[in-house]
Amino acid sequence: MTEEIKNSNWRLRKGKIIAAKQMTAAEKWFDIRLEDGSLDHEPGQFVQVELYGVGEAPISVCSSPTKRGSFELTVRAAGRMTNAMHKLDVGDYLGIRGPFGRPFPVKVMAGSDLLFVAGGLGIAPLRSLINYVIDNRKDYGKVDILLGCRTPSDMLFGSEIGAWQKRLDVNFLCTVDRGAPDWRGNVGLITTLIPGVTIQPERTFAVVVGPPVMYKFVIAELLKKNVPERQIVLSLERHMKCGMGKCGHCQIDHPKNYYCCKDGPTFTYDEVKASKKL
Numbered sequence: 219m220t221e222e223i224k225n226s227n228w229r230l231r232k233g234k235i236i237a238a239k240q241m242t243a244a245e246k247w248f249d250i251r252l253e254d255g256s257l258d259h260e261p262g263q264f265v266q267v268e269l270y271g272v273g274e275a276p277i278s279v280c281s282s283p284t285k286r287g288s289f290e291l292t293v294r295a296a297g298r299m300t301n302a303m304h305k306l307d308v309g310d311y312l313g314i315r316g317p318f319g320r321p322f323p324v325k326v327m328a329g330s331d332l333l334f335v336a337g338g339l340g341i342a343p344l345r346s347l348i349n350y351v352i353d354n355r356k357d358y359g360k361v362d363i364l365l366g367c368r369t370p371s372d373m374l375f376g377s378e379i380g381a382w383q384k385r386l387d388v389n390f391l392c393t394v395d396r397g398a399p400d401w402r403g404n405v406g407l408i409t410t411l412i413p414g415v416t417i418q419p420e421r422t423f424a425v426v427v428g429p430p431v432m433y434k435f436v437i438a439e440l441l442k443k444n445v446p447e448r449q450i451v452l453s454l455e456r457h458m459k460c461g462m463g464k465c466g467h468c469q470i471d472h473p474k475n476y477y478c479c480k481d482g483p484t485f486t487y488d489e490v491k492a493s494k495k496l
Contacts, residue, residue: 230268233314236288238307241374244294245339246304247280251288252314259283260321261347262453262484266461267291267303268313275299276461276479278343278453279317284353292342292374318461320484322347322451327423331359333415333445335436337366337408337428341374343453344427348382355387362415365392366408366428370401389415408432412439419444427453437487450487454478 237249257265259279268274275297281290295304306312324347332351336344351358363382367373373392383390391411393404404411408428424440426433433452440450458479459467468478472493476482 227316227318229315231314233312235306235308235310235312241292242372244296245342245374246293246295247374248291248293248303248306249281249288250291250312250314256286257283257289257314257317259289259317259346261324261350262322262343263317263319264343264455264458264461264479264483265289265291265314265316266318267299268315269299269302270313272302273299274313274315274461276318276455276458278346278455278483280342280345282346282349282353284350292339294339319455319479320482322425322453322484324350327451328357329359330449331418331422332361333417333422333424333440334361334363335408335412335424335426335428335440336364337432337436338368338372339374340426340428340432340453341365343455344425345375345378347425352382352385352388359421360389360417361387362389362417363391364408364411364415365390366394366411366432367392368395370394370398370403391415407435409435409439412436412443415443417443417445419446419449423449423451425451425453427455447488447491448486452485452487452490453483454485454490455483458483 232253233250236251239247241247264276264278266274267277277291280292293300293303295301393406397405424445426436459465461479463477463480470476470493
């Protein structure tokens with residue numbers, strides 16, 4: 219093994235699960251401590267998770283780098299690897315490589331107003347950035363958080379969202395596609411929340427993370443509010459599969475032939491607007 223490989227992020231590191239919680243029927247949360255130090259990630263990056271005899275998969279980090287000593291992942295059971303991860307619990311070990319990927323531009327956005335738009339599981343990678351901003355609140359302007367879920371029972375990080383709602387320096391709005399008998403909030407698509415948010419477009423960065431079908435409609439609403447294309451930031455992490463640019467699954471249909479895992483997963487809208495996947 220060369221010194222370059224030994225010291226690179228591709229070196230396999232041993233991680234121990236120190237806390238775990240089933241958040242919904244499909245999503246499970248893990249708190250992981252590396253045995254040889256800290257992860258040192260930035261908001262928006264991902265790790266390669268390896269289970270011996272099962273495989274390896276890219277998973278976005280959902281905790282802020284301001285959290286010390288461990289990092290967090292939220293995993294949806296959607297295949298062989300992620301279903302195997304759901305069987306793990308406190309005290310189990312897994313392999314970690316990373317962090318990888320282009321993070322959210324936290325320094326570029328400093329001093330600006332921020333509009334976060336999360337759909338479903340998109341709140342997981344976006345939570346890393348939201349908590350980073352809250353922990354460095356004085357470095358940013360007005361903060362709006364918009365969250366959309368299919369149903370109230372699909373909502374992740376409920377207690378944390380409750381804390382965001384109580385903050386005087388954050389405007390939080392939530393909607394669900396389908397309500398429930400005890401739901402007293404808004405019912406409708408997440409795009410219905412955007413027109414009601416007051417922003418100064420020239421000083422606003424909009425950060426959007428969610429299912430692919432959401433992007434086209436959210437971006438259209440943001441453009442109606444005159445948010446500059448270079449200030450609409452997207453995470454396309456759901457396109458990833460191998461995480462190392464080998465399988466071609468995350469290649470974006472774009473003149474520049476972007477690979478989401480290598481060139482992203484974060485992009486500005488003006489960088490990828492020519493893609494047919496948006």
